[in-house]
Amino acid sequence: MNITLYDYLASNVPNDCIQLLNDYEYPSSENELELVEDLKSFVRAYGHEALEQLGTIHPDRDLIS
Numbered sequence: 822m823n824i825t826l827y828d829y830l831a832s833n834v835p836n837d838c839i840q841l842l843n844d845y846e847y848p849s850s851e852n853e854l855e856l857v858e859d860l861k862s863f864v865r866a867y868g869h870e871a872l873e874q875l876g877t878i879h880p881d882r883d884l885i886s
Contacts, residue, residue: 825857827860831860834880835853835856838850838860838878842856842859
């Protein structure tokens with residue numbers, strides 16, 4: 822089974838994800854599945870900028886930078 826970036830972030834740093842999405846005026850997600858879909862929508866809408874923002878909240882950012 823593969824885990825996506827969206828699944829990983831929603832599972833490991835949900836509060837950070839919600840805060841980031843709220844900063845871009847996305848409504849709060851009700852559950853993890855909705856949060857994953859909101860993260861996907863965020864990246865579709867904002868592209869590279871969104872991916873950079875997700876990188877700032879990634880729990881392993883120190884290992885991948």
